Amino acid sequence: MINLQKGQKIDLTKTNPGLTKITVGLGWDPIKSGGGGGLLKSLFGGGGGGANIDCDASVYMLDANQKLKKKDHLIYFGNKKSSCGSIQHMGDNLTGEGDGDDEQINVDLSRVPADVHRLVFVVNIYQCVQRKQHFGMIQNAYIRAVNSANGQEICKFNLSQGYDGKTALILGEVYRHNSEWKFAATGEATNDTGLETLTRRYM
Helix, strand or coil: CEEECCCCEEECCCCCCCCCEEEEEEEEEECCCCCCCHHHHHHHCCCCCCCCCCEEEEEEEECCCCCCCCHHHEEECCECECCCCCEEECCCCCCCCCCCCCEEEEEEHHHCCCCCCEEEEEEEECCHHHHCCCHHHEEEEEEEEEECCCCCEEEEEECCCCCCCCCEEEEEEEEEECCEEEEEEEEEEECCCCHHHHHHCCC
16 A cells, blocks of 8 residues: 555556446545634534534546536435446535545546546535634545545545645646656645635636
8 A cells, every 4th residue: 555645646457457447436534623612612602613614525537638517426314326337426525524535436447437537535524614614624635546446545635734724735646648647746736615615716
């Protein structure tokens, strides 16, 4: 398994002959508010810890010009499966609590349409403006790629930087290169307040 740094790229299919199906796992944990108060308490009041932070993972299926050409090529909690059957979102985790992946997206590389060159994985905070939430309230965020056939982790990218005030993350991408598939660790934080504004980047 390879631990990636921001901006690093690795081969997926070239170094793993026969690899066709991967699971892309995304994880995060909410930062617990301590007894002494702090930012969370000042935002939400009291000692109850405030609202859960609901992070949503999505995938953009982009063409060679990094554009989203079809509505169906955005896979998210409201459209969990691409019509071609290559991308399957396994469902929404509303809190980020617990160990392991918070959300998983299955990818069948052999079924990705020929006009799709890049799969971009993003996470945004649901109702971030209304709830006054941002990624400075999240810790231990990561994206990883797993061989679906044997459960072996191929690579993992831990986001270590502080993303205070940011409301969306472009975590990583799986893309074609000379008929092979590669993985790139992106780790770009943005101020997009939801999927609608994120999507404008790819129009």
